[in-house]
Amino acid sequence: MLNVAILGSGNIGCDILCKVQRSAQLDCVLFAGRNEQSSGLAFAAARQVPVSAGGLEALMQRLDDVDLVFDATSADAHLELAEALRPHGTPIINLTPAHLGELCVPLLNGDDLHRAANINMITCGGQASLPIVMAVCAVVPSVRYIEVVSAISARSAGPATRRNLDHYITTTEAAIRHFSGCEQVKTILNINPAKPEVSMQTAVSVLFDSLGNRTLGDLLDRVHQTVQEVREYVPGYELIVEPRLDADRLFVMVRVVGRGDYLPPYAGNLDIITSAAVNMAERLAARGVGRATPNALRDLVLR
Amino acid sequence: MSIHIYDPTLRDGNHAIGHQLSTRDIETYCRAVDGCGLWCVEVGHGNGLGASSLQLGLARHSDRELLECARQHVSRSLLGVHLIPGFAKISDIRTAVEIGVDVIRLASHCTEADLTESYFDYARGLGKQVHGVLMMTHMASAETLLEQAAKQVGYGASAITLMDSAGHYDPRSATEKIGLLVKHLGVPVGFHAHNNLGLAVANSLAAAQAGATILDGTLRGFGAGAGNTQLEVMCAVLERYDYETGVDLFQLCAAIDSLSDIPPVSKPTLIGTSNLISGVYGVCAGFEKHVARAAQTFGVAPRLIWKELARVNAVAGQEDLIIDVANRLRKGAVA
Numbered sequence: 001m002l003n004v005a006i007l008g009s010g011n012i013g014c015d016i017l018c019k020v021q022r023s024a025q026l027d028c029v030l031f032a033g034r035n036e037q038s039s040g041l042a043f044a045a046a047r048q049v050p051v052s053a054g055g056l057e058a059l060m061q062r063l064d065d066v067d068l069v070f071d072a073t074s075a076d077a078h079l080e081l082a083e084a085l086r087p088h089g090t091p092i093i094n095l096t097p098a099h100l101g102e103l104c105v106p107l108l109n110g111d112d113l114h115r116a117a118n119i120n121m122i123t124c125g126g127q128a129s130l131p132i133v134m135a136v137c138a139v140v141p142s143v144r145y146i147e148v149v150s151a152i153s154a155r156s157a158g159p160a161t162r163r164n165l166d167h168y169i170t171t172t173e174a175a176i177r178h179f180s181g182c183e184q185v186k187t188i189l190n191i192n193p194a195k196p197e198v199s200m201q202t203a204v205s206v207l208f209d210s211l212g213n214r215t216l217g218d219l220l221d222r223v224h225q226t227v228q229e230v231r232e233y234v235p236g237y238e239l240i241v242e243p244r245l246d247a248d249r250l251f252v253m254v255r256v257v258g259r260g261d262y263l264p265p266y267a268g269n270l271d272i273i274t275s276a277a278v279n280m281a282e283r284l285a286a287r288g289v290g291r292a293t294p295n296a297l298r299d300l301v302l303r
Numbered sequence: 304m305s306i307h308i309y310d311p312t313l314r315d316g317n318h319a320i321g322h323q324l325s326t327r328d329i330e331t332y333c334r335a336v337d338g339c340g341l342w343c344v345e346v347g348h349g350n351g352l353g354a355s356s357l358q359l360g361l362a363r364h365s366d367r368e369l370l371e372c373a374r375q376h377v378s379r380s381l382l383g384v385h386l387i388p389g390f391a392k393i394s395d396i397r398t399a400v401e402i403g404v405d406v407i408r409l410a411s412h413c414t415e416a417d418l419t420e421s422y423f424d425y426a427r428g429l430g431k432q433v434h435g436v437l438m439m440t441h442m443a444s445a446e447t448l449l450e451q452a453a454k455q456v457g458y459g460a461s462a463i464t465l466m467d468s469a470g471h472y473d474p475r476s477a478t479e480k481i482g483l484l485v486k487h488l489g490v491p492v493g494f495h496a497h498n499n500l501g502l503a504v505a506n507s508l509a510a511a512q513a514g515a516t517i518l519d520g521t522l523r524g525f526g527a528g529a530g531n532t533q534l535e536v537m538c539a540v541l542e543r544y545d546y547e548t549g550v551d552l553f554q555l556c557a558a559i560d561s562l563s564d565i566p567p568v569s570k571p572t573l574i575g576t577s578n579l580i581s582g583v584y585g586v587c588a589g590f591e592k593h594v595a596r597a598a599q600t601f602g603v604a605p606r607l608i609w610k611e612l613a614r615v616n617a618v619a620g621q622e623d624l625i626i627d628v629a630n631r632l633r634k635g636a637v638a
Contacts, residue, residue, distance in 0.1 A: 145357075147356055147357050147358060149356075149358045149623050151621055151623070151624065154414065154415060159417070162415075162417045162418050162420070163417075163420055163421050164421070165388050165389055165418055165421065166388070166392050166393040166421055166422070169389075169392050170392060186356050186357075188356060188358055188389060188390055188620065189389045190389060190618065190620045190621050191389065191412070191415050191418060192412075192616070192617075192618050192621065193412065193414045193415065193616070193618070194615060194616030194617075194618070195616070198615070201623070201624070201627070203358070203623035203626075205357040205358065207357070240627060241626060241627055241630055244626075249357065251626065253623060253626070253627060
C-alpha cells in the first residue's frame, strides 16, 4: 500500500482522487489545495479524505506519512514543490506543464522509472498519441515526420489549459521527439465547443520512406495490440480509424472516452492523463517504492 | 467614411491551390499590387503561421521563406500575418517579427477567444499592430461575439475582425453582428467574407454600412472553397457608396491584367455545387479539398459529408474529422 498526497484541488486533482480511491494499492492521506472555498476540497472532504487548504505547507507537515505526491497544480507551484521535496526524497508524479521530471508514458517506460524523483506525465495528447507513435516506429523502420492532432471538448479545457496552449504544444512535441528519436514533429490541438460534447480524439500521421520487409498487416497487428495494452489502464481508449496507408503517408486515429469520474465521459483528455498517472503510481507501488524503501531507509539513516 | 482594405490573397488564397504558392508567385503579386493603395497584404499558409502540416496541407515553402520574399517586395502596403493558437506556437510570432511583419492577426474559433490570451501577451510588447480575429462567426450570436471580441480587446487587440469562414452570412447577419460590435467595442471592427452563397460583396458592404472600417478581400476572390470577397469588385462598390478606400481601382485592374500567369488570375475561383452546399450547411470553407478527397477515397457523396460535419459542429482545423466522418458514412454508421 502506497500513501499518496494530492496537491491541487482543480479538475485534475479531483479526478486523480477518484481513481486513487478505486485502486487497491493506493491510499490518499492528504488532499491539499490553496483555496478554502474550492469546490474540489469540498468534493474530497465528502469522500472522507483528509483535506487542507494549506497547500504545500500542509504537505510538508505531513510528509512523514506520505510516500508519493501527485502534483496537479501549476508550473510555478511545481518548481517550488520539487525544491521542497528534494531533501526528503519523496517521489512526485507531476501533471503540471513544468518542464521538469522524466517524461513518462506508463506503457512505454513506466517500469524503468522507479528511481526517478520526479515523473512528468507530459500532456493528454502525449498520452494518447505516443503508444501509437511507438507502435508505428516499431514496425516502420524509416519514419521521417510525425504529426499528432488532438481535438478535445471546449468544456473539458479549463482556464489553465487555455492559457498554456503553447506549452501544451511544445511539451507534446518534445516528448514525441524524446521517445521516437524523430526530429521532424508537429502537434496541433483543436478545442471544439460542439454540443453534445465531442470525446477526445487523436490522429497520428506519419511520413516514412519505406515499409522495408514489413506489411500493413504487421502494422495493424502491432497497433491493435498496443491499443489493448493501453486499455488495461485507460479502459475508454479505442481505435476509431485503423492504420490507413496512402503512398508514403500513414494515418491512425484513436478516441478516448473517459470513465466519467469527476468530469463527464467526453473529457477523455482528463481521464487519460490521470489514469496514466495513477497507473504509474501503481507500478511504483508494485516495485516497492514508497514506504518500504525511501522512508524506511531514511529511518535507518536517522537512527 | 474611410475603409482600410486588407488583402489576404496570398494567405487565404493559398487554400485554393493546396498551399502551393511559390516565392515567384509572391514576388510577382507583391510587385504588382504594392502601389495600388491596399492598406495591408497578408501572406502565409492558408491556415496561417505554423499551420503547414499533413492535417491541413503541407506548404510549398516555409513561413520564413514566404514572409522574407513578401517583405522584400512590399513597401507601401503593410505586411500582415494570420495565426491560430493551437496550430501556431508563440515562437512562430517571433519568427514573423524578426522578418519584419507589421500586422499580426491572432485568431480563434468564435467562442474560444481565451486561447489567444498568452499569444497576445507575447505579441503586444513587440511594437506591431496586433488584431484579434474570430472565425466561423455564423456559429455564435451577436451577443456572444461581442463578449468574445471584448476579451481579445482586453488582451490588447487594437482591432477585431469577424470572419464568415463558412460563407453562411447574409447581409442581415452582417448588419446585426458588425453593428453590435461597432456600437460597444471601442476599437475598429473588420469583416472577412466568403462567397459560398454569392453574397460576399453584399455582406461586406452591409458590414461597412454597419460601421466596419477594415474589410478583407482577395484578388479575383482567390481563396478557400468558393473564395473570398472579390477585392476589386468590393473596392468598386465601396467607391460607388462614397467610401474612401485609398485604393486606385484602375491601377488595381491593370495589376490584375498583368498577372495572367500566377494563381489568383490563372486559377479562377468559382462557386461549385460542393461549395454552395457547404455554405448552406455552414461548414468551414477551407474543408473543400479535404472533403473532395475523402468523398473519392471512401466513395461517399460530398453532400453527405458536409451534412454530417455540420451535424457534429466541426470547427476550422478539424480536417482529421473529415476522414472519420467519411469512414463512418461508408460503413453506414451514421444515423
